[in-house]
Amino acid sequence: MSRPRNRSEDLSPAGERQRKSRGVSITKVEALPLMAVEPNPDWHRTAMLIWASAQANGAAAYWQTTDVAQLYLTCEAVNGWIRQGEGGSSPRRSPEMLRTITQSLDALMFTETARRKAGIELVPENNDLTPEMAALMAEWEKEDEALEAGDLNAEDDDE
Structure with a gap:
């Protein structure tokens, strides 16, 4: 049984490669202002x-x-x-x-x-999150920053 895909996999570089392999190219043009309706x-x-x-x-x-x-x-x-x-x-x-x-x-x-x-x-803005979720996301961001800075033991610091 295969595992379900998550959102980040849909937006991953592999997903980008799949779109390119199908011959889908993107042409970017300047957006015009919306007309009020x-x-x-x-x-x-x-x-x-x-x-x-x-x-x-x-x-x-x-x-x-x-x-x-x-x-x-x-x-x-x-x-x-x-x-x-x-x-x-x-x-x-x-x-x-x-x-x-x-x-x-x-x-x-x-x-x-x-x-x-x-x-x-x-992605919801932090002000739309419950205080618990905002704190959890802030903790994850701090861990990500530590990992990017080279502190590979950042996840273990809380233990």
Whole structure:
């Protein structure tokens, strides 16, 4: 049985080599400022939740105006899909539309899985951590600094 992969392996140099071996090259261009877009106030609350969540998503830092337009279109689709199931002559929601919505959200790096596929790992800021976690991370950073400085016994100093 193989062990599960961790995030650092997804972002490792080996992962970079795999992307290069598939012939994926990156061309960097200057990012343009985002155009301000407001959500449709008539959207269903689920579409509004997706809009707000996406805006607060750390991956949104990589977005351009076209990504915001894609999000808007996706929220329109979510609104229509939900309203489709609310009574009327066709109360059944389309599973194909749900799949399309999910794929669109994945393209926007909406989920952890989609971000990992893109090689992005969101790291919480220390002020978002509990005091216990912040202390633990500070301890790890101190150990890392000691190890980098050549103190190979830094991990054993606490014993």
